[in-house]
Ligand SMILES: CC(C)[C@H](C(=O)O)[C@@H](O)C(=O)O
C-alpha cells in the first residue's frame with residue numbers, strides 16, 4: 001500500500017531524530033511491501049526563520065493531504081523569556097492542533113525493565129507501571145479568549161468546554177480503556193470549576209453506556225500525588241487540556257525513560273505522531289539525541305494506518321536494541337554510547 | 352502575653368488532630384508564660400450540618416477577631432461525586448480564603464531522615480530536599496466568573512490576575528527566599544496564557560529590586576517534572592492558584608511525610624494554619640490519625656506571632672518524638688503504634 005506521510009522535523013534535535021524514524025519506516029516499507037511518501041514541511045522556529053510564521057499555510061496543506069503526520073519537536077531558546085515576542089514557535093504547535101482538529105493527545109507511559117534504574121522513583125513503586133494519559137487538546141484555557149485589560153493592569157484567560165467536546169474525548173478514552181484493562185480515571189477539579197462539573201456530569205452519564213469499564217473520578221491535585229505514589233494503579237487517565245499538560249509531563253518522568261516515550265495527537269482528518277520530549281537545543285546537530293521516542297511514535301503512526309504487524313515489528317526491534325545496549329549516551333551509562341544515526345541504522349537493519 | 356486563637360476543627364479527623372495541637376500550645380503557654388484563648392467555631396460539612404452553610408458569619412467574626420486561626424481539615428464523602436450539590440464543604444474553605452484575604456499559601460516541604468524510606472522517590476533523589484511552595488490563594492481561575500451557558504450545553508471558568516495581586520505574592524515569595532537560600536523559581540505557562548505573561552512581566556521587573564536573589568522561570572509542565580527529578584534544586588517556588596494547588600500537592604508526597612507537613616495561609620488581618628493533609632474520613636473518631644502536621648502548623652502559627660523560641664521548642668519536641676518512635680500507625684511500621692491522643696500527650700509533656 002502507499003501512504004503519504006507529512007514530515008515536520010521542526011527545531012533543535014527534531015531533524016536528526018525524524019531522520020531515524022524515516023530510516024525505520026523505509027525498512028518497514030521494504031519488508032512489508034508498502035510505500036511511504038515523506039513530504040517535508042517546516043514548522044516552529046525553523047518556519048519563523050524561513051517564512052515568518054511557525055505553522056505556515058503550505059505546511060498545513062501538506063498535513064491535510066497526508067495519511068499521517070510525523071513530527072519532531074519545536075522550540076528555540078531565543079524565544080524563551082521574552083513575554084513580549086509577537087511570534088513564538090509554540091504558537092505553531094497550537095495552530096496546528098486547532099487547524100487539524102487534533103482533539104486528543106495520547107501518551108502511553110510504559111516502563112522499560114532495562115531503564116528502571118533511571119527512574120527517580122523507587123523500583124518497587126514504578127516497576128510494571130503501564131498506563132495511558134489521554135489529554136483533551138483543542139479546548140479549555142488554551143484556546144479561550146485571552147488578553148489584557150485596557151490599562152494593561154490585568155490579564156485574563158478564559159476556559160470553556162462544550163458538552164460535545166467532553167463527550168468526544170471521553171468516548172475516545174473509554175474506547176482505549178476497553179482495549180486495555182478496562183479502568184478509566186476521569187481527572188477534574190469539580191469541587192471548584194464549572195467546566196470540571198460539566199466534565200463530571202457528562203462522564204457520569206456516559207459511564208452507564210460503558211458497563212464493562214470501571215470509571216473513577218479524581219481531583220487533579222490528588223491525581224498529581226497518586227501518579228507518584230501508586231503509578232501502577234492507573235490504566236487510562238483522561239483529563240482536560242491544561243491539567244493534561246501538567247499530568248502527562250509528570251507521568252512521563254516517573255519511568256526514567258523520557259527519551260523513549262511516544263505520543264499521538266488524534267484528529268478527524270489526520271493524526272500527528274511525535275516524541276514527548278522537547279527540541280533539546282543543546283544537543284542539536286551533535287548526533288547524540290535519543291531517536292527511540294520518535295521511532296516508537298512511528299510505530300503508533302503505523303498502528304493508526306492499521307498496520308499492526310508492522311507496528312509490532314518496530315516495537316520489537318526497539319526492544320532488541322535496548323536489550324543489546326545499542327543506545328545513545330543518555331541511557332548508555334558506562335557502556336559504549338551509539339550515535340543517533342547509528343541507532344537508526346541498527347534499527348533499520350535489524351527490523 | 353495573651354493571644355486569641357480562632358479554632359476551627361472542621362470535619363473528619365479535624366477535631367482530634369486539632370485537640371493535640373491545643374495540648375501542645377497549652378504546654379507552650381505554661382512554659383513560656385503566655386495565655387492562648389481558643390475560640391471554637393464550626394466550618395466545612397460540620398457547619399453545613401449545624402447551620403446550613405460551610406463558613407458561617409459567626410465563624411468569620413471569630414476569625415477576624417483572632418491573632419491567628421488554627422484549622423483542622425474539611426471535606427466529607429457525602430458531598431463527593433455530586434456535581435449538583437448546591438452547598439459543598441469546600442465552598443467554606445474558598446469563602447474563608449476570600450473573606451479573610453488569605454492571599455498566600457505557604458508550604459514548607461521538608462524531609463525527615465527517619466521517614467525517607469516512606470518516600471516514593473529514590474533516597475538519593477529526595478534526601479535533603481528542603482524547599483517552600485508559595486501559592487497565590489485568592490485569585491485566578493478559582494475566583495473568576497464561572498457558570499453555564501443558557502442552554503447548559505457549555506461551561507466556563509475565567510482566570511484573571513491584576514498586577515497588584517501578582518506583585519503582592521511575588522513580594523512575599525522574594526522575602527521568603529531572602530530569608531532562605533536566595534533562589535526563587537517563578538512557575539507559569541507564559542508560552543500559552545496571558546495571565547502567565549503578566550506574571551512573568553511583573554517578575555522580570557521586580558527581579559531587579561532583589562539583586563541578591565537568583566530568579567529563574569519555569570513552565571508549569573516542566574516544574575511538574577523537575578519536582579520529581581531534582582527536588583533538591585528548589586528553594587522557593589512561587590505560582591498562581593491553580594498551578595499551586597497541583598504542584599504543592601505533588602511536592603508534598605515526594606518526601607514520604609505527607610502526614611507531617613504544615614501550612615500557613617497568610618492574610619492581612621490574620622493568618623490560618625493547617626495541616627496539608629485532608630479530613631481523612633475513614634479514620635475519623637478512631638484516635639489513629641497523625642497529629643504532627645497540625646502540631647507543626649501550630650509551630651508556624653507561633654512564629655507568625657513572633658514567638659520564635661516557642662516555635663522552635665515545638666519543632667524540637669516533634670523531632671524527639673520521631674527519633675524515639677512515639678508515632679501513630681501511619682509511620683510506625685513494625686514498631687508500636689501510639690494513638691493520636693497519646694502522641695499529643697507525649698508532645699505536651701516533653702516540650
Ligand atoms: C509548547 C506548549 C505550548 C505545549 C503545550 O503546553 O501544550 C507543550 O508543553 C506540550 O505539552 O505539547
Ligand SMILES: CC(C)[C@H](C(=O)O)[C@@H](O)C(=O)O
Pocket residue numbers: 191192221441444445596
Ligand atoms: C478543597 C479544595 C477546594 C482546595 C483547593 O483546591 O484549593 C484544596 O485542594 C487545597 O489545596 O486546599
